[in-house]
Amino acid sequence: MSIKSFAAKIFAGIIHGKTQKWASNPVETQQEVFSDLMAKAWQTGFGKDHDFENIQSFEDFAAKVPVRDYEALKSYVDRVVKGEENVLWPGKPLYFAKTSGTTSGAKYIPLTKESMPYHIKAARNAILAYIHETGKADFVDGKMIFLQGSPELHEKNGIKLGRLSGIVAHYVPAYLQKNRMPSWETNTIDDWETKVDAIVEETYNEDMQVISGIPSWVQMYFEKLQQKEGKKVGNIFKNFSLFIYGGVNYEPYRAKFENLIGRKVDSIELFPASEGFFAYQDSQKEKGMLLLLNAGIFYEFIKADEFFTDKPKRYTIGEVELGVNYVLIISTNAGLWAYNIGDTVAFTSLSPYRVIVTGRIKHYISAFGEHVIGKEVESALNEAMVGTDVSVNEFTVAPQITPAEGLPYHEWFIEFEKEPANVEAFALKIDAAMRKQNVYYDDLIVGKVLRTLVITPVAKEGFREYMKSIGKLGGQNKLPRLANDRKIADALTK
Known part of the structure; x- marks a missing residue:
C-alpha cells in the first residue's frame, strides 16, 4: 500500500x-x-x-x-x-x-x-x-x-x-x-x-x-x-x-x-x-x-x-x-x-x-393524461431486457397523436446494439411493464384511447448524429428520455 x-x-x-x-x-x-x-x-x-x-x-x-x-x-x-x-x-x-x-x-x-x-x-x-x-x-x-x-x-x-x-x-x-x-x-x-x-x-x-x-x-x-x-x-x-x-x-x-x-x-x-x-x-x-x-x-x-x-x-x-x-x-x-x-x-x-x-418536470408524456415520467420508461425498458441478450445504446419516447391509421400510441425510438429477434414482441414486454407502473397509461390502453406502444428502430449512431445536428454533441449535453411533443421524434424520423 x-x-x-x-x-x-x-x-x-x-x-x-x-x-x-x-x-x-x-x-x-x-x-x-x-x-x-x-x-x-x-x-x-x-x-x-x-x-x-x-x-x-x-x-x-x-x-x-x-x-x-x-x-x-x-x-x-x-x-x-x-x-x-x-x-x-x-x-x-x-x-x-x-x-x-x-x-x-x-x-x-x-x-x-x-x-x-x-x-x-x-x-x-x-x-x-x-x-x-x-x-x-x-x-x-x-x-x-x-x-x-x-x-x-x-x-x-x-x-x-x-x-x-x-x-x-x-x-x-x-x-x-x-x-x-x-x-x-x-x-x-x-x-x-x-x-x-x-x-x-x-x-x-x-x-x-x-x-x-x-x-x-x-x-x-x-x-x-x-x-x-x-x-x-x-x-x-x-x-x-x-x-x-x-x-x-x-x-x-x-x-x-x-x-x-x-x-x-x-x-x-x-x-x-x-x-x-x-x-x-x-x-x-x-x-x-x-x-x-x-x-x-x-x-x-x-x-x-x-x-x-x-x-x-x-x-x-x-x-x-x-x-x-x-x-x-x-x-x-x-x-x-x-x-x-x-x-x-x-x-x-x-x-x-x-x-x-x-x-x-418538463420531460414527460401526458398527451392523454397519462403523465409518464423518465423513471417509468427506463424501468420498463430494463424489465423487458431481463433474461434476453438485447442491448440498447440509446432511446427516447414521444406520443404519436395523429397516426396514419388506428389509435394513437407512444412511439419508442430505440437504437439497439443487439436487436431482439421479434421487435413487436419486445414492444409488448415494454408495454406490459409500463402498464404495471402507470395506472393512467393502463386505463388508456384498456379504454382503447391508446394502443400498445410502437418501437421505431434507429440506425446505428442515429442519436449521435441528431445531437451533432443540434450542436449538442458531448460535454454535459444529454438526450431527453421523453418529450410531450414530437420535435425530437420528427427529426429522427427524417
Missing part, C-alpha cells in the same frame, strides 16, 4: 465521521443552512424585495418568496451579468456557469466564493465514502480521466464564464494533477469527436484506473478505444476498477458498458448541476444517493402530480415520504431562491435521506 492510498483511507474515515454527524441530524442541519442564508442575504436586492429582514421561519419564506425557474429569475440574473453587486448574494459571483436555456437562450448560473467549495468537496467526498466502505484505495495511485467540457474561461463584465465541468477543472487538487488525464491542451478542444479521438491517443497505453463522465459520452470513448485496439476496455486498462458518472440513469447503459469493458467494475453515481452539487452515492449496498443537507443549499419539495396546480404545498426535509415523486426546489449560497431546477426526485431512504433522480 502506497503512502497516498494509506492517507486516503485515514482521510476517508475522518470525512465519514463528519458526514454521519450532519446526516443523523437532518432537520437541524437544514434549519442551520436556512438561517445562515437569510442572515447573509437580507441586504441584497432580492432580500430587500422579498422582506428577508422579517422572515423568521420557513412558513414566512414560502409566503414571501414564490417558486421560480430561470426565466422568472432572469431579471435579477441579468443585473448580476451586467456587473451589478449585491443583487442575489452579497458582492459579485466568482463565476457564471453557462448552460443551454429553453426559452431564454443561454443561462448564466452564478457560482460564489461560498458555493464553489461545495462542488469540489462533494465530488471528493463521494470517492472517500467509497474508500471508507470498501477499503479499496489503490486506484488513487493510477491514472484518472474526467470527460468534461473545456476548462477555457472567458470574462463577462469582470466575472469568469465557462461550463461547470470546465470551471471545476481549475480546482483539481495538486495531489491528483499528476494522475489526471487528459492533458490541458486536449481538454480545450471544442469539437467533441476530435477531442475524444485525442483522448484515446493520449490514454490507450496508460494505466487508467478511474474513468468519469456522462455515460453516453464515456460510451463513445470506449467504442473508439475498442476500434483502435481491437479488444475490450477492461483488457486495455487492466486495472480499471471505478466508473464515476452523473447526469443520467446508468441502468439503460449498464449491459452495454459491461460488454464494452468485458467485466463488471464498481460505480459511483453523482448528482451535480450548475446550480449546486445535490447528492452522491455513499454506499455500494444501498439504493440512492445521499442528499447533501449541509452544503449551503436549503431544499424544498413539491409533489410532482401537484406541481401544476394552484399554490401546491411546499414540503421541507422533515415532511417528505418514501417513493413519492417530488420536484426539487432549492435556495442556495449562490443566490438562487426557491428555484426550480427542473429535476424530479424520489426518496429511497429517510435515515439517512437518500434520493434517486426520477426525471425532469
Whole structure:
C-alpha cells in the first residue's frame, strides 16, 4: 500500500465521521443552512424585495418568496451579468456557469466564493465514502480521466464564464494533477469527436484506473478505444476498477458498458448541476444517493402530480415520504431562491435521506393524461431486457397523436446494439411493464384511447448524429428520455 492510498483511507474515515454527524441530524442541519442564508442575504436586492429582514421561519419564506425557474429569475440574473453587486448574494459571483436555456437562450448560473467549495468537496467526498466502505484505495495511485467540457474561461463584465465541468477543472487538487488525464491542451478542444479521438491517443497505453463522465459520452470513448485496439476496455486498462458518472440513469447503459469493458467494475453515481452539487452515492449496498443537507443549499419539495396546480404545498426535509415523486426546489449560497431546477426526485431512504433522480418536470408524456415520467420508461425498458441478450445504446419516447391509421400510441425510438429477434414482441414486454407502473397509461390502453406502444428502430449512431445536428454533441449535453411533443421524434424520423 502506497503512502497516498494509506492517507486516503485515514482521510476517508475522518470525512465519514463528519458526514454521519450532519446526516443523523437532518432537520437541524437544514434549519442551520436556512438561517445562515437569510442572515447573509437580507441586504441584497432580492432580500430587500422579498422582506428577508422579517422572515423568521420557513412558513414566512414560502409566503414571501414564490417558486421560480430561470426565466422568472432572469431579471435579477441579468443585473448580476451586467456587473451589478449585491443583487442575489452579497458582492459579485466568482463565476457564471453557462448552460443551454429553453426559452431564454443561454443561462448564466452564478457560482460564489461560498458555493464553489461545495462542488469540489462533494465530488471528493463521494470517492472517500467509497474508500471508507470498501477499503479499496489503490486506484488513487493510477491514472484518472474526467470527460468534461473545456476548462477555457472567458470574462463577462469582470466575472469568469465557462461550463461547470470546465470551471471545476481549475480546482483539481495538486495531489491528483499528476494522475489526471487528459492533458490541458486536449481538454480545450471544442469539437467533441476530435477531442475524444485525442483522448484515446493520449490514454490507450496508460494505466487508467478511474474513468468519469456522462455515460453516453464515456460510451463513445470506449467504442473508439475498442476500434483502435481491437479488444475490450477492461483488457486495455487492466486495472480499471471505478466508473464515476452523473447526469443520467446508468441502468439503460449498464449491459452495454459491461460488454464494452468485458467485466463488471464498481460505480459511483453523482448528482451535480450548475446550480449546486445535490447528492452522491455513499454506499455500494444501498439504493440512492445521499442528499447533501449541509452544503449551503436549503431544499424544498413539491409533489410532482401537484406541481401544476394552484399554490401546491411546499414540503421541507422533515415532511417528505418514501417513493413519492417530488420536484426539487432549492435556495442556495449562490443566490438562487426557491428555484426550480427542473429535476424530479424520489426518496429511497429517510435515515439517512437518500434520493434517486426520477426525471425532469418538463420531460414527460401526458398527451392523454397519462403523465409518464423518465423513471417509468427506463424501468420498463430494463424489465423487458431481463433474461434476453438485447442491448440498447440509446432511446427516447414521444406520443404519436395523429397516426396514419388506428389509435394513437407512444412511439419508442430505440437504437439497439443487439436487436431482439421479434421487435413487436419486445414492444409488448415494454408495454406490459409500463402498464404495471402507470395506472393512467393502463386505463388508456384498456379504454382503447391508446394502443400498445410502437418501437421505431434507429440506425446505428442515429442519436449521435441528431445531437451533432443540434450542436449538442458531448460535454454535459444529454438526450431527453421523453418529450410531450414530437420535435425530437420528427427529426429522427427524417
